[in-house]
Structures are given as structure tokens and as C-alpha cells.
Amino acid sequence: MKRRFAALFCAVLFCGAAGGCAEIGASSEPPLTEEDWNEPLPDFLDEEQQALYLRAKAIFPVFSGDTTNIDSMFGGEAGGESFEQDGVRYCISTGRYRQWADFMEMMRSIFTEEYIAELTGAETDSPAFFEKDGLLCYLEGARGSRFGYQESDEFQLTEETEEEVSFDLIGHYLPVGGGEIYTESYPIRMVRTEAGWRIAEFARAQ
Numbered sequence: 001m002k003r004r005f006a007a008l009f010c011a012v013l014f015c016g017a018a019g020g021c022a023e024i025g026a027s028s029e030p031p032l033t034e035e036d037w038n039e040p041l042p043d044f045l046d047e048e049q050q051a052l053y054l055r056a057k058a059i060f061p062v063f064s065g066d067t068t069n070i071d072s073m074f075g076g077e078a079g080g081e082s083f084e085q086d087g088v089r090y091c092i093s094t095g096r097y098r099q100w101a102d103f104m105e106m107m108r109s110i111f112t113e114e115y116i117a118e119l120t121g122a123e124t125d126s127p128a129f130f131e132k133d134g135l136l137c138y139l140e141g142a143r144g145s146r147f148g149y150q151e152s153d154e155f156q157l158t159e160e161t162e163e164e165v166s167f168d169l170i171g172h173y174l175p176v177g178g179g180e181i182y183t184e185s186y187p188i189r190m191v192r193t194e195a196g197w198r199i200a201e202f203a204r205a206q
Contacts, residue, residue, distance in 0.1 A: 029106040030058045030074065030096075042155040042167055049165065049190060052197055055110050060204045063119045067128055067138045070103075071095040082140070088126050093136040100131035112191065112200045156185070165190045169203055 032054055039057075041050050062069045068091070071077070076095025083090055097103040107116050121127035121139075128139045159166040168185040175182065186203030 029102075029109065030055060032058060040153050040155070042157070044155075044157045044160070044167070045165065045190075049197055052110060052190065052199060053188070056199050056202050057204055059106070059110065060202060063128070064204055067141050070097060070129075070136070070138055083137075086126070089140060090130075090132075090137045091140050092132070093138060097136055100134055100136045103129070103136045108195075110199055111202075112193065112198045115198075115200050115202075154183075158187075163192045 032051070036054050036058065039054070042053065045053060061073065066072075068078075071080070071091075071094055074096035076093060076098075080094040081092045083092070092098075093103075097106060104116075107119075111119065117123055120129040122130070126139060128141070130137055153172070154170040156168045156170060157165075158168060166187065166189045169188055170183050170185050172181050172183055187201055188203060189199070189201040190197050191200045192198075
């Protein structure tokens with residue numbers, strides 16, 4: 001079932017790339033590959049929810065580690081135009097989501113409005129992402145990934161109703177200097193909205 005849905009999903013993406021289907025910002029953003037679909041998936045989620053989880057996972061490095069991933073991961077070029085605002089330097093996106101409208105349409109097809117505000121820092125003095133002259137601008141910043149991550153994830157369902165699904169992503173880590181692998185849990189929460197399922201809380205082991 002998973003592979004059948006993945007094949008259909010990839011066909012939609014190919015059609016869009018060929019210029020015969022929907023614009024950027026449709027529910028197929030960000031693009032998923034067959035390799036993405038071969039990653040571990042929560043088997044208690046339906047196909048729509050699994051796709052939502054994978055799309056969130058694909059875009060989340062932009063918010064959890066390095067904001068420049070919005071370009072480096074999605075066709076942008078390094079060393080683009082930048083500017084200073086309120087003593088903070090921002091870059092203007094050059095990648096797939098250069099247009100603020102495309103960025104926000106993609107975000108709204110995955111996350112709740114409240115969580116988008118949290119991820120972008122919309123209500124802070126120095127937002128990580130914001131719009132200027134119709135373009136996506138971002139605060140340049142990066143941090144290293146967690147040491148010892150083994151890329152072996154499991155999932156544990158914690159709550160499931162008709163309106164909400166909550167579960168933990170369990171990441172596996174090797175201690176500094178070696179030893180027994182240990183685990184840490186990261187909460188993920190999906191809620192049903194008028195537009196369909198959206199993610200209200202997300203975490204990615206790394």
C-alpha cells in the first residue's frame with residue numbers, strides 16, 4: 001500500500017515538474033522521492049497522514065538546524081543578496097520558495113497557522129523568516145547536528161482520536177566515546193482542521 005501511494009505521489013510531482021499540473025504550493029510540496037517513502041513510517045497513520053509526516057520531515061531541517069537550508073536544499077544559490085534590518089542581517093531566498101506566497105502556501109498545507117507562527121518566529125522582534133517585497137527573507141543561522149545519531153527511528157502512539165493523533169518519534173544515539181546505544185523521544189502531534197490534517201507539533205531526531 002505504501003509503495004502504491006508513493007508511486008502515485010511521485011507521478012503527481014513529475015507532472016508538476018513537466019509544467020502540466022498545479023503550481024508550486026500545491027499539497028505535493030515539498031517534493032518527495034521514492035527514497036523518502038522507504039524511510040521508517042508510523043504504521044498507525046493512514047496514507048494521507050504518512051505523506052504529511054514525510055513532507056514535514058523534508059522541510060523541517062530549515063527550522064531545526066540551519067535556516068540556509070531553505071535555499072541549499074531547494075535549488076538556491078549561495079552568496080545571494082542580503083540586507084540589514086534592525087541590526088540583524090537577512091538573506092533573500094534564491095531557491096524554490098523564493099516567492100513568499102509559494103513558501104506560505106507550502107507551509108499552510110503542512111502545519112497549523114499557530115505552529116507556522118512559532119516556526120517562522122512571526123511574533124518575535126527578529127523573525128527567522130518573513131516577507132519583504134513579496135520575497136522570502138531569512139535570518140542566516142546554523143547549528144551543528146546532534147552527535148551520535150544512528151538514523152534508526154521508531155514510533156510510539158500516545159493518543160488517537162477522530163480529531164487528533166499524537167505520537168513519539170524515538171531516536172537512537174551512540175554515546176560519545178562509545179557504549180550502549182540510548183534512545184530519546186520527540187513528540188509529534190497532528191490535528192484535523194477544516195482543510196484536512198495538519199501538524200501542530202513536530203520534531204525530527206538528528
